[in-house]
Amino acid sequence: MKKSALIVWGGWDGHQPEQVAEIFKGILEEENFQVEVSNSLESYGDKEKLRSLDLIVPHWTMGEIERKFVLNISEAVAAGVGLAGCHGGMCDSFRNNVDWQFMTGGNWVAHPGNDGVEYMVNIKHSSSPLLEGISDFKVVSEQYYLHYDPAVEVLATTRFPVFHGPHAANKAVDMPVVWTKRWGNGNVFYSSLGHQANIVSMPEVSQIMRRGFLWAAEGKKRAEELDAASCYGNVRTYTGMGDSQ
Template identity: 70%
Template sequence: MKKALIVWGGWDGHQPEQVAALFQQQLEEEGFQVNVQSSLEAFADAEYLKSLDLIVPVWTMGEIDQKLVDNVSLAVQSGVGLAGCHGGMCDSFRKNVDWQFMTGGQWVAHPGNDGVQYTVEINNSSSYLVDGISNFEVSTEQYYMHVDPAVEVLATTRFPIVDGPHVLNKAVDMPVAWTKRWGVGRVYYNSLGHQANIMEINEVKEMMRRGFLWCAEGKALAQSGEAAAGAYTGMQDNQL
């Protein structure tokens, strides 16, 4: 049985407890043993983290001890998956660039705030993770992100839609969902999820389900050696 850790907290406006409960249900339906914690001290036991298949952070706008980030990073480098959404993963710890490097991006703005109507455009040629999912409309925050150019983009949204100081720039297709690698671990992110109701949209729920499974499957591949060729070998150094 695969094992997952969900850690929720931070800013209450993102309904972290409710989102964590949805993710717990989703993972348990897929046969995971799920441990749900509401303290960042859940990241304190480095060996426990390495025993997991998947880590799911649901924590917005907090501060974190560097040692805890190092523990998560080393676990992911060893093959443990890391998957999350919205500010719960890519606006978790604004002061910690190591976390941002690992996750692949950082929120910087949501022009128009909540309730912006926009299209999520699926990059159907990018990955089987989005096979069969069509473009869809949402009314929620539209995340403008600073994104690692190494990520594989699965879906985008077009800016600008609402007015602001960014509108005189050329139109940009901002990543909404992506994957990347960290060591031999797999990382998945989806910028949707301002509140729990967004995570219950069929397309969003399916995208997260596939992301969770893809990330968790990476550990077995890493242990078998299939993912290790050319991988970073400094995992024991506690350095990023």
């Protein structure tokens, strides 16, 4: 039986959201997913449909979202639906919505030097085998500086500073590039790589996204084996208390 995925793209055109969505669609179809592609946030309005999915792939940079849509996604992911995305399409979405940032694991704050910075992506040894066999590689793109959740499991990093700026007065830091986290019974996957379609198409980057999609979509099976109802109820109660826009 095919797994099902929903890709929702939009927001700032500079990230080429439609082109990236098509690349993601191709990857998922190669993995035998049934894929729906939408360019409307209204796609998050049907909570029962979201809960029937195996994977949600957001690719929407900046903009505003109705709070009820974020709550619908949060409940679906907590019940086992995977959430996976990249770059500003997932962790620079809806800057005024802290519930979204809490669920996804972080948010973009800067890219010193803007596009065209050459930097290394360093694969980290961790408890996760997700990136096994992928070697460190060089990227010429935006280098994302993120504020991130200390609960995430970091699978790849990049070293700052590479480009001059006020941040360079601090000691060198290793910033996450790829991470995973749990949200209830759901798997959440993020990669900061993917400024435009040419970066997403890089062999290393597309392989990272492929593995992330497959891993995130495994949460549904685990949820069936656990008592999802109690976790789902707890998350719903918590997010209902927030003051998100």
